[in-house]
Amino acid sequence: MIIVLKPTATEADAQEILADIERLGLKPLHMPGVERVVIGALGDERVLRELNLASHPAVESLKPILTPYKLVGRELHPHDSVVNVGNVPIGGQRFAVIAGPCAVETPEQLLAAAQAVKANGAHLMRGGAFKPRSSPYSFQGHGEDGLKMLKSVSERTGLPVVSEIVDGHDVDLMEPYVAAYQVGARNMHNFTLLKALGQTRKPVILKRGLAATIEEFLLAAEYIVAAGNENVILCERGIRTFETATRNTLDLNAVAFIKWKSHLPVLVDPSHGTGVRELVTPLARAAAAVGADGIIVEVHPDPRKALSDGHQSLYPHEFAALMASIKPFVEAAGKVLA
Numbered sequence: 001m002i003i004v005l006k007p008t009a010t011e012a013d014a015q016e017i018l019a020d021i022e023r024l025g026l027k028p029l030h031m032p033g034v035e036r037v038v039i040g041a042l043g044d045e046r047v048l049r050e051l052n053l054a055s056h057p058a059v060e061s062l063k064p065i066l067t068p069y070k071l072v073g074r075e076l077h078p079h080d081s082v083v084n085v086g087n088v089p090i091g092g093q094r095f096a097v098i099a100g101p102c103a104v105e106t107p108e109q110l111l112a113a114a115q116a117v118k119a120n121g122a123h124l125m126r127g128g129a130f131k132p133r134s135s136p137y138s139f140q141g142h143g144e145d146g147l148k149m150l151k152s153v154s155e156r157t158g159l160p161v162v163s164e165i166v167d168g169h170d171v172d173l174m175e176p177y178v179a180a181y182q183v184g185a186r187n188m189h190n191f192t193l194l195k196a197l198g199q200t201r202k203p204v205i206l207k208r209g210l211a212a213t214i215e216e217f218l219l220a221a222e223y224i225v226a227a228g229n230e231n232v233i234l235c236e237r238g239i240r241t242f243e244t245a246t247r248n249t250l251d252l253n254a255v256a257f258i259k260w261k262s263h264l265p266v267l268v269d270p271s272h273g274t275g276v277r278e279l280v281t282p283l284a285r286a287a288a289a290v291g292a293d294g295i296i297v298e299v300h301p302d303p304r305k306a307l308s309d310g311h312q313s314l315y316p317h318e319f320a321a322l323m324a325s326i327k328p329f330v331e332a333a334g335k336v337l338a
């Protein structure tokens, strides 16, 4: 419920209502504005009947929150959120580019990838140290050794690092190495992991599950925010459909829909979204045109030798061409590729 107080309401009125909301087992939110104080009550709104807020002398109006994703929706929070990853703002006017290999393989591979993406204007680097692979026999990542390689290349290039977390117990272990945690598609429904990430204030890039509806995706984000971390960035990375020509079907409807319904920044991953190197650049441009806040792209110095996702990784010269051609699409959507 959104409770708007009258301009004449006092701080004591607000505190009394907030305490009542808490007593009834709902989560109270205090949002003082310039002219009016707005109070949120999150949870089962039916219990609020007992307070008879409609006839409370300090209350101007009441509005139920209709969406199930109350904190990440625009009803309580109409303006776009901007989330800072290291020194890079994601959301708002800027279009952010995160690029790098699927997995951290060797110090040389990582440095070559990072230097190539930095030289062509990427703002952040990516690289998985913990790799949740479909097969238990595939390369699983270098773990903490991979994080150390990320940190050293980050210091050398000045690019902040985004890397995937697969276990809630690793939040503290990863904290000194990354500027943002990535939650992969396979873990979008891992509510224990989401709640653990609610305990930190470091940004979380949450990828959409392989077969998750938009509502399930937004509710997964709600888990992190409700647990205390509002620095969440969403990432559309393609979903399973009947189509088999491409690895996934990149759902650009979801980008426009989420931008409409949620204030959180939205990225697009055209690498996993298509699974086909030749399609990455066209879909990156489409993502910019539809109004995404940025892209996350796989780039490898020698994709033929990649230990994972080589078939969808761009060669450095292809990434350079992507960056050179995406600008008009970014600007058409009213953003800047700074």
Ligand code: PEP
Pocket: 102, 128, 132, 183, 184, 185, 186, 207, 237, 269, 272
């Ligand atoms: C990745 O980013 O390398 C990855 C595993 O992505 P997803 O979780 O979207 O499959």
Ligand code: MN
Pocket: 102, 103, 272, 298, 308, 309
């Ligand atoms: Mn990958």
